[in-house]
Structure formats: structure tokens, C-alpha cells
Amino acid sequence: MKKSFFLLVLLISVVINAQVQSENIHLKSFIVKNDTIKIDTISISSANFKVFTNQNIEIDPKNYSVNFSKSLLIFKKERFKKFSEVIVQYTSFPKFLTKNYFKFNKKIIVPKATSQAQLYSLTTNQQKIVVKPFEGLNTMGNITRGVTIGNNQNAVVNSTLDLQIAGKLSDKVTLKAKIIDTNLPIQENGNTYKLNEFDRVFIKLFSDTWSIDAGDIYLNNNETSYLRFNKQVSGLAINTNIKNNNSEINIQTTGAIVRGKYKKVQFNGREGNQGPYRLSDLNNNSYILILIGTEKIYANGKLLKRGENKDYTIDYNTAEVTFSTTFPMSADVRITAEYQFSDRAYTRFTTYNNVAYKTKKLTVNGYFYNENDLKNQSLEQDLSNEQKQLLANAGSNTNQMVTPSAFITPFSEDKILYKKISIGASEIFEFSTDETEELYQVTFTYVGENLGNYILKDFIAIGKIFEYVGENLGNYNPIIRLTAPNKLQLTVFKASYNPYKKTTINAETAFSNNDINLFSTLDNATNKGIATKLGWKQLIFEKKWNLKSNFKFEFIDKQFKSIERIQKIEFNRDWNIETNTGSQKLLSTTLELSNKKNKIINYKFENLELSDYFKGNKHNLNGNFTTKNFNLDFNSSLLNNETITEKASFLRYYLNARYNLTKSWFGVNFNSENNKRTNILDNTIQNLSHKYQEFKTFMGVGDSTKVFVQIGANFRTTDSIQNNKFAQVNTSETYYLKSNLINSISANLTTYINYRSVKNTNFKNEESLNSKIAYKQQLFNQFLTFNTIYQTLSGTLPQQDFTYIKTEQGQGFYTWIDYNENGIKELDEFEIAQFTDQAQYLRIILPTVNYIATHQNKFTQTIAINPQQWNSKKGLKKLISHFYNHTFILIDGEQQKLAKKFNLNPFDIHNKNLLGLNFNLNNSVYFNKGKKKFSTTYRFIKSQNKLTTTIDNTENKTQIHKLQFEHKFDDFWLFNFNISSSENKTNSANFTNRNYFLKNNTLFPKLSYYYSKKSFFSAFYENKNKENKLGGLETLKLQKIGFLLNYVKSLKSILKIEINFLKNTFKGANNSPVAYQMLEGFQPGKNYTWSFLFQHKLNSFLNLNINYLGRKSETSRTVHTGAIQLKAIF
Structure with a gap:
């Protein structure tokens, strides 16, 4: 918090005057009744404008036009009928641009009634001045401070800050700020991987010629070859721009604390395994956090897209990547992942400076980057003097650390x-x-x-x-x-010169200083390196056909160190390089012939040398030919390389041809690699040699952007070295179908099916199936709406480990009960806390190295029956219109994968091979929903969950019948009546003391008297009967009487008082998990609870909350817990 306010005050104090500029991005939902929608009362900006369906699918702009000045969304022709509801994302103009301005306040101007030349008033304006923080700026958010105390816990201070500020500080200076600060970030269910203070600050001051960014900023450079990086940092960045008549100078300087380190890993996919795949840090430690949004995932050199309905998803907490159903994985897929992981061995500081000078023909850039660990400020490792000396003696040898x-x-x-x-x-x-x-x-x-x-x-x-x-x-x-502190410095000079219109000359030179152990002076002679690049681009002639040439020469010293990779993502594979440890010389010459009719042919010659141990020549021929109906793409290369021990020939080609008819298309694809690597000494073929040939064919009918069907088949033969010659090791066949069979206003049906069969010579054959079907339909004028999604895929189930750590009381989710009284905190002794003063443990999920091969079926179904359109009818239809039914079904099951077997039935939830299951059925029938006039709800809930961990296999089954009745009469009285019956069964394989089968019946009447719209007094009674059908056959009869007072005064004050008396008649052992579940944290016998809540609005922006809880039982002392909280709203 100190850091947040220090930065805020420091930067706001730069200027004085304040005006308003709001750049908020808004989301609004509209029911589509005609082709025109009024978005706002004022003009809106075209920036960030998007329209989505109610399923959060972006609508193609071809379907609508926008009048931004009048704030109107206009659908084209009859296309508005495709959408029942839309969500509009737009940016409003700043208030200072849209509000009315007057030189004088018209409200206090008095009409002239006499011939006097001037009117005087002897009374002063007594209007009360309301003081508001950040006056003159558009602010949004809140600041909360609170303290919780009690006789069963220590004092705990709570604080949150969520503040956004935007506006003009002067005519030329604009401020944007976003500050978030909370005590503890946790995941759902009280699980977390790592505990850190969640502190995010971003403040930006800018004008037309300069900008200052402070706090958590994004630092990147993609302009150079040797200083390419993307980093999330916390610090200060200053940019300025100086323009003259014929030149321009840009200056940037940054100082910041770095959050993470860059890592690149490569691995092959596993046959029929969508994941998850585990990532690691520089020491191959899998217990890491991936910084959000820093990852780039490639498959066979192609960059993939993140998203549930795209190529992959990633769990940043556990560093696991899972590929989607529609991106099938196989052993032929090469995966490369680039990412930044959280590294807290030392405080890491970086400075980055950039100067650019530009004229019409010349551009010169200079860069300096410094990133180093502060060796005397270690964080997660507390180094002793002996350990520092050990690092000093280790030099650059990490095996000695x-x-x-x-x-x-x-x-x-x-x-x-x-x-x-x-x-x-x-x-x-x-x-x-x-x-x-x-x-x-x-x-x-x-x-x-x-x-x-x-x-x-x-x-x-x-x-x-x-x-x-x-x-x-x-x-x-x-x-x-041990992790040694390190330092990396880079200085880069870059220039681009255009002496003529058709000529461009580029040059770039970089110097690096990389010290991987700041405690040691050993091996420092190898710290410094150099890299340089020279390029010449020439447009040789420009007529009907254009001919371009591109010459490049690059030298990279073997000691040169960059922040991230320099070359293409699969550079080493393209050149038959296992480890790139030598100085690199790369020469390339390119000729490109093209015309304006999308016909291009490109030839490139490349020569690569790595010190004295590698030499290679590569020829590349690529082309693209496009006509009205035909498209042809081809890529080919031939590499001849030689090292001290081997020589190789690597031939690759790729060809894709597609022919389009009026309402259909078809095409073929050829892909082949032949990489023969021969040992020079004995003329044997190396085991790294490989060869494959792949043929694909496809055809489709319809419009690929609307309604279509496409089918295809892939055939591949892979050879490897056996007995010093190429021999077939496997063949694969893949058949797929993807379609959008229905695409209308009221219905949509998409299908994807991919079946793959692999026949191995030396191993057992493998089969995999990926499929996804999504169907959405509205019938009878939205009387019936349903949405179905079914998908199946193969993957792995991680056997999770977890542990519990102690945190501040009231900020956890779990409590520890020493059931066996041995003083050891065992995994079966933690329960979800029923009271906040007992919640002092968090559960931490630990990454695992144990994965089980599974086949997964996932089925989701929602059905809504809404006859409210018959509300104006008579008779039976009128009666039916009072009802509403909603059904939700989720089945997500993972079965142990068995050879050549696919269980495609998602409803097979009792299969013995089931390792993981999340089943949920929820059906609700409403009568007079939300009307409080004989309002009745019947809800049926059935769930089943199965979890496989390293130490246990657990299964939970729940079934609930619940009837709720609500009726208001005489405008003052409200009667509620709830009755429910439930069954809850838990089975643990290794912790039998946690096994139970509970039957529960509940009766809950409640009567409330409303003496105003929001103020009421309630009296209620609850009767529960619980019975355990397993183990100790425990029984509980609970009777509860309670009173509730809710008083609201003029929307400024709220007072809520509740008193409860509970009588628990319990039979069985008190100190057991079953008893804790049945008693819900209370004790047998008489129990009392009382609570007091007072909320008061002190002024227009400040709220006061006072909360007090108390409880007492026959066998325990009275527990008091109180909290006071002050909340400022902006």
C-alpha cells in the first residue's frame, strides 16, 4: 500500500490543473427487437467497438453498421432476427467532450427588471460545498480498511484497494491509473499454489510528445534481432519524442524490478494425448509459476492460439498445457514452448534505454539493456557465508552449486x-x-x-x-x-539507410556481457561476445513482374548471449544442429519474383558455418500461385551439411493445392522429409536420421464461413534406421470431418470428428478419437431453448498432491481437528471451517510427476422451457404461462485408457475404470418466479464426484429434493416455507473414518412482517433430522428457533440483528469427521448464536461497516468475533 500511494502522489503532483477525460470501456446487453439499437445517450468512439452474442461469440461486422455520432447500432436487412440478445462493447468519449459548457450559471442569472446599469446582490451564496476526493478526474473503484478481532483469534488487519483514475490534468497532460492491492490471492475452494501479496499498480501520464509509465508495466522490444524481449516488470518508463522539420528523435529510458526469467523447451507430443504437458524452469524444476500471458506455444513451427475454443489452454499455477479437442495431438507433432516463469531467488533489476534518430532516408537506433541480480538481496534462498564461498569457487560450473x-x-x-x-x-x-x-x-x-x-x-x-x-x-x-546471481548486459546499434527508392541497407551490431555467477571471478574471460548483421534489399525491376533481391550476412560469436532466441523457432532442426555452441556465420541470398495477380516464386540460398565443426548449404524454393478458382502453395528445401564426424543430406518439400467450385472445393497436400545422416568414419547411417511421407486429401461442400461440410484423410509412412538402413517403423491413417450444418438465427450445429490409427512395427498399435458436437436450438418463439455440447478426447489425469499451510485466522478456508489426538497434522484431519475464526489453513496444490493415461467424455446440456409468452392468453395457456423450467446437466468423466477401446457413453458414470468424474444434474421448476404471490420452486439436484490423488481415491454422491414456497399477503406479511430431503454419501479408499452415508430431512417455516419496503422482522423455526447409515450409525435431531431484524433508514443506514437458539440431540462419537459434518461445527446440546451488522453511509463516498458475531455452547466458552471496516468509494 505504501508503494501504491507513494507512486500515485508522486506522479499526480507533477501538474495542478484538472479536467475530465473518461476512456472507460463499457459492456451493455440489449434485447434485439428491430434492426436499430440505441447504445448510449451521447456519441461514442469507434475504438474497441465489438458486438457479441449472448454466448460471448463475436458477431462479424459484416452483419451491421454503426453511426458513432448518434450512438446507433444498425443491423443489415433481416440479420437482426438471428440474434435474440446482443452484448455491445464500446468506448465512451471523455465527459469534458460531451457535456454542455456555459460561461455563466443560468440558474443564478436574474432577469433585468429595472433601468439600472448594474444589479447588485447583498446576500451571499449559501450553497453547501461537497468535497470529493480526486475532484476533476473520472474515478472508479474503492479503498477498504478493516480490522477483525476476537477472543478466539488474534487481531487481523484487512485491506483492499481497487482504483481507476482517468482524466485531464491540464490542456496537454492526461492521466490514466489503475491500482489494485489485496491481502491474499486465492483460487476457488481455498486452493492456491503460492502465497504472494497481490499488488498491481499502473499509472500513465502522457501528452503529445512524452509519456511516463509507472508501476506494473509491459516492457518489450521487437525491433532488433539481438535484443528481442517481452517482460512484465515493476518500475518506471519515460518516453519522449522530439520532432524537427526533417528529423525525429525518440528517447526511452526504463528502470524496473523484473518478475520472471525466459525459458524455451521442446518436446514431442504423445500419441492420442491432449495433455496436460508439464513445463519447468532452468533447473528442470516443475514447481514453478508461469507469468500470465507470457507463453508462446508452437506446433511444428506454427504459433498456436490460446483459448477454450482454440488450440490450447494453460494453467499458470501448475505450469501445465492442455491441447483442445479440435487440435489433435500425436507423436508427429513437435511442441516448442517459450515462456517466463516466476524467479524469486534474488531481487532482479533491469534498465533499458533506447534512442532513435529518423530522417527521410536514414534511421539510427542505439539500445542499452542491463539485467542483473542484486547478489546481497536474496529472496527465497537465505545464503550463508559458507554457501556464498561455495558459489565463488564454482565459477560457471552449475554442477558444483x-x-x-x-x-x-x-x-x-x-x-x-x-x-x-x-x-x-x-x-x-x-x-x-x-x-x-x-x-x-x-x-x-x-x-x-x-x-x-x-x-x-x-x-x-x-x-x-x-x-x-x-x-x-x-x-x-x-x-x-543453489542459484547463483547473474548479470546480462547488451548494447546494440542498428541503422537503416535508403539511398534510393528501390534500395535499403540495414546493419546491426550487438555486444553482450553475460556473467552467470556474480559471486565468482572464475571463467569471466568467457563473459563477453559480439554479434553483427548486414543486409541489402534491392528492387531490381518493377513492371508487370517485380524482381527483388535480399542479401544478408550474420556473425554471432559463441560467447554472445541474448535475452531470448535470435533465430527462427526451429532453426536447429532446419540445419541438423543438436547444440549450437560455436561461433555462427550465416550468409543468405534471396531472389523473389512476383506480380500483382498473387503469383510469387522465391529462391533462397543459405550458407552456415559453426566454428570449425559445422558447414552447411541450403537451397530453398517457395511459391504461391492463385487464380480465381485455384490456389497452389509449395515450400521445398535441400540441406547438405558436414561436421567433424558426419555428413548429411536433408530434403524437405510441402505442396498444397486447392480448387474452388461454386459451392464446393477439394484439394490435396503432400509433405515429405528425408534426412540421411552418415558417419564419416565407418559410413554407417546415424540413428538421428529419419524419413516420412505424408499425403492428405480433403473436400468440402457449402460456404466455409457459414454452412458447410468438409471431410478429409491423412496417410503417413514413417521410416527410421534399423540395421544401418531405413526401415518402416509405423504407418498412420487419419480421417476427419468438420462441419457447420446449421447456422441460422434460431439454431446452430457444429461437428468435429477426428479418428487416428497408428500401426507400429515394433510396438503395439494405437488408436485415438477426438470429437466435439455443439448444438443450440430455439423453438416455438423461444418457448423451448436448449444447448448441447458433447466432446471426447484422450489425455492424462494428474495425480495431485496437496498440503495445508497456516495463515492469518479468518483468511483461510480450513480448520484442523486432531481426531486421533497424536499431535500430527494428518491429511484426513482437515475440514472446511464453519466459522471464520477457525479458518486458519489454506490448501496448496502441488504439481505432480504422476500422470495416468485416460479417455475423457464431456457432456453439457441446458434446457429452458419458458411459456411466459402465453401470459396474455386465457384458460390452460394462461395457467401454464406462470411456470418456468430450467435443466442443467454436466458430465465430465475420465476413464483409464485401454487399448483399442473407446467408451463413448458419457452416462456410464458407474464404470470401474472411472478415475475422475464431475457429474451434476440440476432441475428447477418455478411457479410465479420472483413475484412473491404463491411463488413456488421445486429443485432436484443430483451430483457425483470422483477424485484420484497420490494418497487416496474419494467419491462423493449427493441427492437433494427441495420445495420452496413464498407468499406475501396484506402488503405487510411474507410467509416462507421450505422443506427438503437429501442424501450425502462419501467413500474414501484409504481414510475409512471419513466414510459416511447421511440422510437428512429439513423443515423450515419463516414469517416476516414488513413495516416498510426494505425493513422487516422475521421469526423462523428449523427442524433437521440426520442419520448416518454407515459406521457408528450416528443420529442428530436439530431444532432451531431464530429471530431476524432488518432495518433500513433512507438508504443510508442498515441494521441487521439475528439471534438463534439451537438444540442438537446427537448420538455417536463427537470427535470424528462424521460428527463434524452432521453438527456443522456446533456441539451437542444447546447452542446459541447471535450477530449484529451495521452499515452506514457517512457521506457521498465513505461507508462504515461494523460486524459482530457470537456463539456459545454448553461445553465451550463464548466466542466473540468483531470487525470494523471503512470503505471509500470513488
Whole structure:
């Protein structure tokens, strides 16, 4: 918070005068009744304007036009009938542009009634001045400060800030700001991966010639080859622009704290496995956080799109990538992922400076980038003097940056601790809870199968327990890998010169200084490197046909280090390079012949040398020919390369031809690679050699942008080296169908099916099936609406691990109950807290290395029956119009994958091979919905969930029948009556004490007296009967009487008081998970609860909230919890 307000005050104080400019982006929903919609009362901007359906699908602008000055959305012809409801995203102009201005206030001008030349008033204006923060700026958001105290918890301070500011500070200076600050970011269900203060600040001041960005900013450079980067940082960036008659100078300077590090990984997809696929950090540690939005995922060199209905999705918390149903994965798909992961070993600081000088013919740029760890400001690793000396002696050798992890620590019940014992001449660590022993906190690191001395023995709530099994008989060792602080500096000069209209000369030179260990001076001679590039582009002639040439030469020293990759994403594969460790010389010459009729042919010759161990020549021929009905694309290359030990020939070609008819199309595709790598010494063919041939054919009918059907088939043969020659290792056949069979105002049907069969020579054959069907229909003038989505795919199910950590009381979700009274926090002893003062634990999901191959079926169905259109009818139709029915079904099941078997039935939820399941059926029937006149609701809910984790398999089943009645009579009395019957069954494979089958019957009448529209007094009674049909056969009879007072005064004050008396007649063991579920956190016998809530609006922007909770039982003391909160709204 200090940082937030410091930056805000510092930057706002630059200027004084204030006017209003609002640049808010709005979302509004409209019911479409005709072809014209009035969006706003004032003119709107064309920036960011989009129109979506009520399913959040963007509508093609071809379907409408917009009159921005009159704020009108106009659908073309009859196309508005396609949409029942639309959502419009638009940007409003600033208020200072749209409001009316007057030199004088007309309200206080008095008409001239005499011949006097001047009118005087002897009274002063007594109008009350209302003071509002940030007057003159358009503000939106709130600031909240609060404190919670109680006799069962320590004082906890709560604070949140969510503030947006926009407006003119002067005629030339504009301010934009967004500040968010909350205590603790958590995921749904109280799960989180990592605890950090959620603090986001962005402030921007700008004019026509300069700008200042402060806080959390996005720093990038895509203008150069050697200083290309995209980073999320926290700091300050200043940009200025100086223009003269014939030149322009741009200057940028930035200083910031860096959040993450860049990583690139490559791997092949697995046959029929959509994921998830795990990413890692520089040390191959999978326990990482991916910075949101920094990833780029490539498949066979092509950049993919993120999104549920696009190519892939990513879980940034667990660093897992999952590919969508419509992007089938196979072993032939090469995946490359670039991303930035959170690195908090040290505080990392960066500076970035850029100067650009531009004239009509000449552009010169200079860049300087510095990124270094502050070696004396380590964050997640607290280095001792001995560890710093170890790093100093290690130099650039990361294998020597390893140290013992054990250190002596006091006993704590929230830590897993070990004692030292002797076995022969060795000292080993053994888990211990004896606080009289000398105890150690030990971190164990995975070192590889049978390369360590310890194994994972057990998993409890607060972490993992390891056990010594003998030298090189385990997978873990009590060590940690130290991270050395490093520094990277880059200086880049770039120039572009156009001496003639048809000529462009480019040059770029970069110097790097990369020190991977700031604690050590060893190996510093290899820190510095250079890279340079020269290019010449020439338009040789320009007539009916154009001929262009492009010459490039590039040199990259082997010691040169860039922030991100320099070359194309698959550069190494294209050149048969395993590791690029030498100095690089790359020469290329390109000739391109093209005309205005979309006919292009391109020839490129490239020569690459890597120090003295690699030489290669590559010829590339690419082309595109397009006519009215025909399109042909082809790419081909031939590489001949030689190293000290091998020579190779790599031939590739790709050809795609498509012919379009009036309402159909068809085409073929050829793709082939032949990479023969021969050992020079004995003339044997290397195992890295490969060859494949792929043929694809497809045809379609209809309009590919509207209603269409396309089918296709792919056939591929793959060869590898066996007995020193190419031999077939597998063949694959893929058949697919994709279509949009119905595309109208009231209905839409899309289908995608992809079946793949792989026949392997040396392994078992494999089959995979991906499909997705989406059907939406409105019938009988929206009387019946339903939406169906069915999809099936293969993937893996991660066996999640999780642990619990202690946090501030009231800010967690779970409570610990020591059921067996052994003082150890075990996984089956944590419950969802029923009261906030007991909620002091959060559950942390840990990434896993255990995945189970699965086949997944997912089915979603919504049905709505809405006869309200018959409201004006008579008789039976009039009666039916009072009803409304809504049904929702979700089935998401993952079964263990079996060879050559696809269970396509999503309703098979009792299959023994089912590993994961989320089943939910919810049906609601309404009568007089929302009218409070004999308003009745019947709800049926059925759910079933199955979860497979490392330590347990659990299954929960729930079934609920619930009837709700509400009726208001005499304008003052409101009667509510609820009755429900439910069953709840839980089965745990390893924790049998958590198994129960509860039957529950509930009766709840309530009578309220309204003495104003929002003020009322209620009295209610609740009767519950619960019975456990398993284990201890526990029973509970609950009777509850309560009173509620809700008083609202002139919309400024709200007072709510509630008092409850509960009597629990419980039979069974009190200290058990079953008892906690049945008693809902209360105790047997008499229980009392009371609460007090007071909300008051102090002025136009300040609200006061006071909240008090109390409870008492026969066997426990009175618990008091109080909170006071002040909230400022802007």
C-alpha cells in the first residue's frame, strides 16, 4: 500500500490543473427487437467497438453498421432476427467532450427588471460545498480498511484497494491509473499454489510528445534481432519524442524490478494425448509459476492460439498445457514452448534505454539493456557465508552449486523435522516428532532413479516424509541446488539507410556481457561476445513482374548471449544442429519474383558455418500461385551439411493445392522429409536420421464461413534406421470431418470428428478419437431453448498432491481437528471451517510427476422451457404461462485408457475404470418466479464426484429434493416455507473414518412482517433430522428457533440483528469427521448464536461497516468475533 500511494502522489503532483477525460470501456446487453439499437445517450468512439452474442461469440461486422455520432447500432436487412440478445462493447468519449459548457450559471442569472446599469446582490451564496476526493478526474473503484478481532483469534488487519483514475490534468497532460492491492490471492475452494501479496499498480501520464509509465508495466522490444524481449516488470518508463522539420528523435529510458526469467523447451507430443504437458524452469524444476500471458506455444513451427475454443489452454499455477479437442495431438507433432516463469531467488533489476534518430532516408537506433541480480538481496534462498564461498569457487560450473540442506531448528508442530542417527560410518536423517531431540529441517531434492539415498515414504498434511534406504537405492538426497546471481548486459546499434527508392541497407551490431555467477571471478574471460548483421534489399525491376533481391550476412560469436532466441523457432532442426555452441556465420541470398495477380516464386540460398565443426548449404524454393478458382502453395528445401564426424543430406518439400467450385472445393497436400545422416568414419547411417511421407486429401461442400461440410484423410509412412538402413517403423491413417450444418438465427450445429490409427512395427498399435458436437436450438418463439455440447478426447489425469499451510485466522478456508489426538497434522484431519475464526489453513496444490493415461467424455446440456409468452392468453395457456423450467446437466468423466477401446457413453458414470468424474444434474421448476404471490420452486439436484490423488481415491454422491414456497399477503406479511430431503454419501479408499452415508430431512417455516419496503422482522423455526447409515450409525435431531431484524433508514443506514437458539440431540462419537459434518461445527446440546451488522453511509463516498458475531455452547466458552471496516468509494 505504501508503494501504491507513494507512486500515485508522486506522479499526480507533477501538474495542478484538472479536467475530465473518461476512456472507460463499457459492456451493455440489449434485447434485439428491430434492426436499430440505441447504445448510449451521447456519441461514442469507434475504438474497441465489438458486438457479441449472448454466448460471448463475436458477431462479424459484416452483419451491421454503426453511426458513432448518434450512438446507433444498425443491423443489415433481416440479420437482426438471428440474434435474440446482443452484448455491445464500446468506448465512451471523455465527459469534458460531451457535456454542455456555459460561461455563466443560468440558474443564478436574474432577469433585468429595472433601468439600472448594474444589479447588485447583498446576500451571499449559501450553497453547501461537497468535497470529493480526486475532484476533476473520472474515478472508479474503492479503498477498504478493516480490522477483525476476537477472543478466539488474534487481531487481523484487512485491506483492499481497487482504483481507476482517468482524466485531464491540464490542456496537454492526461492521466490514466489503475491500482489494485489485496491481502491474499486465492483460487476457488481455498486452493492456491503460492502465497504472494497481490499488488498491481499502473499509472500513465502522457501528452503529445512524452509519456511516463509507472508501476506494473509491459516492457518489450521487437525491433532488433539481438535484443528481442517481452517482460512484465515493476518500475518506471519515460518516453519522449522530439520532432524537427526533417528529423525525429525518440528517447526511452526504463528502470524496473523484473518478475520472471525466459525459458524455451521442446518436446514431442504423445500419441492420442491432449495433455496436460508439464513445463519447468532452468533447473528442470516443475514447481514453478508461469507469468500470465507470457507463453508462446508452437506446433511444428506454427504459433498456436490460446483459448477454450482454440488450440490450447494453460494453467499458470501448475505450469501445465492442455491441447483442445479440435487440435489433435500425436507423436508427429513437435511442441516448442517459450515462456517466463516466476524467479524469486534474488531481487532482479533491469534498465533499458533506447534512442532513435529518423530522417527521410536514414534511421539510427542505439539500445542499452542491463539485467542483473542484486547478489546481497536474496529472496527465497537465505545464503550463508559458507554457501556464498561455495558459489565463488564454482565459477560457471552449475554442477558444483550444490550444498547440504539440513539446519538445526526449534520444534514446531507445523514443520516436518528430522533427527540425525548413525548407520555405520554415515550419519543419516530420520523423521522425528520428539521435541527433546536436536531436530533438523531438511529439504530433499530429486536426483534421479537410483542416484539418491532416500525415498518418499509418506505424505501428511503439512508435507512429505522421506526415509533413508541405502546408498544409490533411492531417488532423493538431502541437498539443495543453489542459484547463483547473474548479470546480462547488451548494447546494440542498428541503422537503416535508403539511398534510393528501390534500395535499403540495414546493419546491426550487438555486444553482450553475460556473467552467470556474480559471486565468482572464475571463467569471466568467457563473459563477453559480439554479434553483427548486414543486409541489402534491392528492387531490381518493377513492371508487370517485380524482381527483388535480399542479401544478408550474420556473425554471432559463441560467447554472445541474448535475452531470448535470435533465430527462427526451429532453426536447429532446419540445419541438423543438436547444440549450437560455436561461433555462427550465416550468409543468405534471396531472389523473389512476383506480380500483382498473387503469383510469387522465391529462391533462397543459405550458407552456415559453426566454428570449425559445422558447414552447411541450403537451397530453398517457395511459391504461391492463385487464380480465381485455384490456389497452389509449395515450400521445398535441400540441406547438405558436414561436421567433424558426419555428413548429411536433408530434403524437405510441402505442396498444397486447392480448387474452388461454386459451392464446393477439394484439394490435396503432400509433405515429405528425408534426412540421411552418415558417419564419416565407418559410413554407417546415424540413428538421428529419419524419413516420412505424408499425403492428405480433403473436400468440402457449402460456404466455409457459414454452412458447410468438409471431410478429409491423412496417410503417413514413417521410416527410421534399423540395421544401418531405413526401415518402416509405423504407418498412420487419419480421417476427419468438420462441419457447420446449421447456422441460422434460431439454431446452430457444429461437428468435429477426428479418428487416428497408428500401426507400429515394433510396438503395439494405437488408436485415438477426438470429437466435439455443439448444438443450440430455439423453438416455438423461444418457448423451448436448449444447448448441447458433447466432446471426447484422450489425455492424462494428474495425480495431485496437496498440503495445508497456516495463515492469518479468518483468511483461510480450513480448520484442523486432531481426531486421533497424536499431535500430527494428518491429511484426513482437515475440514472446511464453519466459522471464520477457525479458518486458519489454506490448501496448496502441488504439481505432480504422476500422470495416468485416460479417455475423457464431456457432456453439457441446458434446457429452458419458458411459456411466459402465453401470459396474455386465457384458460390452460394462461395457467401454464406462470411456470418456468430450467435443466442443467454436466458430465465430465475420465476413464483409464485401454487399448483399442473407446467408451463413448458419457452416462456410464458407474464404470470401474472411472478415475475422475464431475457429474451434476440440476432441475428447477418455478411457479410465479420472483413475484412473491404463491411463488413456488421445486429443485432436484443430483451430483457425483470422483477424485484420484497420490494418497487416496474419494467419491462423493449427493441427492437433494427441495420445495420452496413464498407468499406475501396484506402488503405487510411474507410467509416462507421450505422443506427438503437429501442424501450425502462419501467413500474414501484409504481414510475409512471419513466414510459416511447421511440422510437428512429439513423443515423450515419463516414469517416476516414488513413495516416498510426494505425493513422487516422475521421469526423462523428449523427442524433437521440426520442419520448416518454407515459406521457408528450416528443420529442428530436439530431444532432451531431464530429471530431476524432488518432495518433500513433512507438508504443510508442498515441494521441487521439475528439471534438463534439451537438444540442438537446427537448420538455417536463427537470427535470424528462424521460428527463434524452432521453438527456443522456446533456441539451437542444447546447452542446459541447471535450477530449484529451495521452499515452506514457517512457521506457521498465513505461507508462504515461494523460486524459482530457470537456463539456459545454448553461445553465451550463464548466466542466473540468483531470487525470494523471503512470503505471509500470513488
